[in-house]
Amino acid sequence: MFDSIFKRALLVAIVTDAVDFLFHFFFTNPMESLTYFVIKFLLAFTVATGLFSWRSYSQRSKKILIIFITGLIFSTLMSAYYRAWELGEARVPFGSRAPDIIGITRYSIMFSLVWWLGHATFFSIGAWLAWRIIKQKG
Amino acid sequence: MFKFFTILFVGLVLLGNGCAKQAKVSEPTAPSTAINQPMAPVEKTETNFLPKPKPVIPADTPKAPTATVYTVKVSNFSFSPAKLTINKGDKVIWQHDDAVAHTIVSVGNFSSPVLSRGDKFDFVFNQAGEFNYYCSIHPSMTGKIIVK
Numbered sequence: 001m002f003d004s005i006f007k008r009a010l011l012v013a014i015v016t017d018a019v020d021f022l023f024h025f026f027f028t029n030p031m032e033s034l035t036y037f038v039i040k041f042l043l044a045f046t047v048a049t050g051l052f053s054w055r056s057y058s059q060r061s062k063k064i065l066i067i068f069i070t071g072l073i074f075s076t077l078m079s080a081y082y083r084a085w086e087l088g089e090a091r092v093p094f095g096s097r098a099p100d101i102i103g104i105t106r107y108s109i110m111f112s113l114v115w116w117l118g119h120a121t122f123f124s125i126g127a128w129l130a131w132r133i134i135k136q137k138g
Numbered sequence: 139m140f141k142f143f144t145i146l147f148v149g150l151v152l153l154g155n156g157c158a159k160q161a162k163v164s165e166p167t168a169p170s171t172a173i174n175q176p177m178a179p180v181e182k183t184e185t186n187f188l189p190k191p192k193p194v195i196p197a198d199t200p201k202a203p204t205a206t207v208y209t210v211k212v213s214n215f216s217f218s219p220a221k222l223t224i225n226k227g228d229k230v231i232w233q234h235d236d237a238v239a240h241t242i243v244s245v246g247n248f249s250s251p252v253l254s255r256g257d258k259f260d261f262v263f264n265q266a267g268e269f270n271y272y273c274s275i276h277p278s279m280t281g282k283i284i285v286k
């Protein structure tokens with residue numbers, strides 16, 4: 001059982017990072033740093049482990065909704081990390097870490113929404129794949 | 139459903155790279171133009187005609203008056219020019235002109251404070267070599283100064 005949870009979480013982390021990398025590569029400027037992807041990987045792995053080891057997860061219907069809500073939690077945690085980094089460690093203006101997204105002005109609610117929903121979606125894609133591909137034993 | 143909206147709200151608050159907030163924050167950082175101060179004395183030395191012991195200087199070092207000042211623009215999440223070749227003793231001024239804050243950091247060599255629009259940072263390169271630098275907020279923003 002733990003073996004499949006581990007595999008699923010690993011797949012989620014890999015997919016989340018890979019899709020995010022592609023997004024950054026094609027739609028944002030500048031590219032994110034290695035540290036960013038490492039932190040994202042670890043966070044995705046942790047949140048996914050939580051999701052798949054949650055007892056009632058396997059009993060619930062509406063799995064896709066649960067997956068997406070977990071994605072939103074993941075995205076929120078990632079944002080919390082960056083806001084903390086900006087205000088605490090780097091002491092830079094609020095929001096200045098986020099790269100520009102091509103075609104969306106950074107001074108709109110759309111900009112925030114795209115980041116938030118985007119990161120949640122990348123995680124959800126990974127979690128959905130993990131759920132479909134890796135069968136949970138026990 | 140309530141849970142969903144709670145998450146939605148928290149997420150929006152956290153993610154809100156709000157325009158108003160950022161604008162407010164970047165204004166107080168304007169005093170960081172204090173780093174421009176080193177610029178003033180340099181200009182003075184060029185325009186200052188008072189010290190006239192000139193006949194002595196040309197004898198040994200003819201390189202001092204040839205120092206050039208270069209400007210690198212910091213805008214659109216990039217340094218322009220990203221690669222610059224200069225001579226020993228030349229000065230480089232980074233001129234920030236972007237909506238987002240950036241820094242100029244070359245580990246072990248120089249490090250600027252957080253710059254916002256209108257701010258400047260400068261450094262005189264007295265040693266030959268290749269100086270790679272980056273923005274510590276956006277590490278993918280990189281540049282290089284080659285000093286001959």
Ligand SMILES: [Cu+2]
Nearest residue numbers: 240273275276
């Ligand atoms: Cu930057």
